[in-house]
Every structure is written in C-alpha cells, then in structure tokens.
Amino acid sequence: MNLSAIVKPCKLKIYQQDNIFCQYNDSxxxxxxxxxxxxxxxxxxxxxxxxxxxxxxxxFVEYNTQQWVLRHYYRGGFIGRLIKDSYIFQSIAKTRSAQxxxxxxxxxxxxxxxxxxxxxxxxxxxxxxxxDLLTQRIENAQDLVDILEKQVIxxxxxxxxxxxxQQFHQQGIYHHDLNAHNILIDDHEKVWLIDFDRGQQxxxxxxxxxxxxxxxxxxxxxxxxxxVIFNWQAENWQSLLDGYQS
Numbered sequence: 001m002n003l004s005a006i007v008k009p010c011k012l013k014i015y016q017q018d019n020i021f022c023q024y025n026d027s028x029x030x031x032x033x034x035x036x037x038x039x040x041x042x043x044x045x046x047x048x049x050x051x052x053x054x055x056x057x058x059x060f061v062e063y064n065t066q067q068w069v070l071r072h073y074y075r076g077g078f079i080g081r082l083i084k085d086s087y088i089f090q091s092i093a094k095t096r097s098a099q100x101x102x103x104x105x106x107x108x109x110x111x112x113x114x115x116x117x118x119x120x121x122x123x124x125x126x127x128x129x130x131x132d133l134l135t136q137r138i139e140n141a142q143d144l145v146d147i148l149e150k151q152v153i154x155x156x157x158x159x160x161x162x163x164x165x166q167q168f169h170q171q172g173i174y175h176h177d178l179n180a181h182n183i184l185i186d187d188h189e190k191v192w193l194i195d196f197d198r199g200q201q202x203x204x205x206x207x208x209x210x211x212x213x214x215x216x217x218x219x220x221x222x223x224x225x226x227x228v229i230f231n232w233q234a235e236n237w238q239s240l241l242d243g244y245q246s
Contacts (some may be wrong), residue, residue, distance in 0.1 A: 008192070012119075014107065020038055021092055023101060024119030024134075028066065036063075037121040037132040038192070039070065056085075059164075067137040068118055073097060073130070075196065091127045095122045098129035100196050104135065110171055113164060113192045145223055145230075152231045155239040157189055162243025164191040165216075169209045174200045178212050178218035205220040222237070 009234035015022040015032060024032050035041040042048050042061045049067060050060035055074040060067060072094045074085050092098055097120035119133035144161075147153065161183060168175065175182070176198035184192040202208060217237060224230045 001189055004006065010102070012117075017123045021098075021122045021124070022119060023098065025117060028116075028118060028136075030064070032119075034121060036119070037134065042070070051129055068136050069108070069115065069137050071133050071135075073132065080143075085130050086128045087131070089124055089127055092122060095120075095131055097122055097133045100133055101201065101214070103196050103199050103201065107168075107173060107196075108200060112171065112173065113166060113190060114196070115192070115194055115202070135194075138186060138192050140183050141184040141192060143229075144180045144183040144185060147185055148223075148231045149227060149229055153185075153236075157185070157234075158236050158239035159219060159243030160189065161185075161191050163246060164193070164239040164243075165213075165240075166244045166246075168193060169212070172202045172204050174202050174208055175212060176200075178216045180223055181219070213241075 012023045013026045013032070017034075020034050022034050022037070024036075026032065029036075039048070039057070039059050042059065047062045048059055049166050052058045052060075055076060058071040061070055062068075062124070073087070074083060075087075077084060082201075083089040087096060089095070093102075101117050102194055104114055107114045108116060115135035115138060118136060121132040123130050123219065154235075165178070173196075175193060175196060177195060182193060183196055186192065194225060207210045214241070220232050220237065224232055
C-alpha cells in the first residue's frame, strides 16, 4: 500500500497490520488500538455516552476527558440496500475514511470550524473495503434542524451561518452533502460544519459553490415539508444569503 499520499507530517501516525490500516492523531491518544473503531469495544469500556441515527448508528464515546464521534461508512440509495457498507478498493488514499480525515486535517489547519480529526480505519477484504472515522464531538452543539424544530433564530445568526459557509467556499472547500443537519450551532452561537464524506478541496468557482447553496436550500424546503414545526421561512434564507455575500 502506498501511504505517502495521505500521511500528514507531524499530525497523524500510521498503524498497519495484515488487512487493517489506521491513521490516528497521537497527540490525543495515549495508547492506540484499532479496537477504538469498534462500538462493542467502547461498550465494554462503559464509554458510550450517546448515539444518533442516520444511515446507521453514529456513536458518541468518551475517552479520558474527550468526547468523540464514531461513524461507520454506509452507502445510500438503492445500492445501499444490497451492499450497505462495502466499497471498491483502489488505494488507501482513495478510501472514504482516509480522504475525509485528510480533508479534516487540512481544514483544521486552516482554522475552519470543523470537528478535530481523531483517526480513520480501513479494513480491506480482497477487492472491497469497509471504513470508519473518529472525530471530536462539538461541545454543547445541536444540528440546525433540531434547533429550528424548537425555536426561531435571529437574522444575525442566519447571517452568521451564511458567512461561515462563505469562509469554507473561499478556501475551496466543497461539502458534498451540505444540508441543514450538517450545520451545528453551539451554545455560544458559533457555527460548525460536519460530515465531509466525499468532500474535496477545489479551486473556488461559482459553479460548484452555487450548486452547494442550491443543495442547502433544497434541504430546508425538504425539512419544512415533512416536519410539523420547522421555523424556517424565505426571509431566513435571504438573511443567510446576506451573510454569505457580505
């Protein structure tokens, strides 16, 4: 396996044994084990502090004084019903978890508001692989959909959301699945973006940036159509755009 394309000097360490490959941030881990990517292992440590449901279960775990998010990669759509968590292996650098971890390292170094990268795991079986990712949990934060089910937020906060997305776009960060669930707001009203699976760093260009914003707008409309209470209106979108374009 060619590791040079994904190693970040002085940031991540490599663990490799047989068909298991891991990268991890050793500044945050006292003694690394690939078992850290297993929910069952965390259960045995009595260290699971919560979970969330999406395509699969996302686990919140506690390590020393830190809280982390453990996510297994699952396919979506029709193909996900057939091969829910298997992907074609080309190289370690092209695996979903290694790519996302590498992008998180880049964004963290740029000072963008993203979860701190902890580590990734790839298990290869012949021509396929399965993958997992560990990131730091954003303290005292809720996703935007949960917030809007409970309350109205200010025009200033909508503008702050737009401004934050602009910062990512100015750095050429393409979020493949920019939606209201992947925007977090903490108790200081700081805006964070999460879940950069299939994200990329590109040259800034209006074409993909506009498509990114259109995807976000569709997600707001989708949530409004399915939820009984969802405090989002057209004027909120305009406030977000005002922040994005400022």
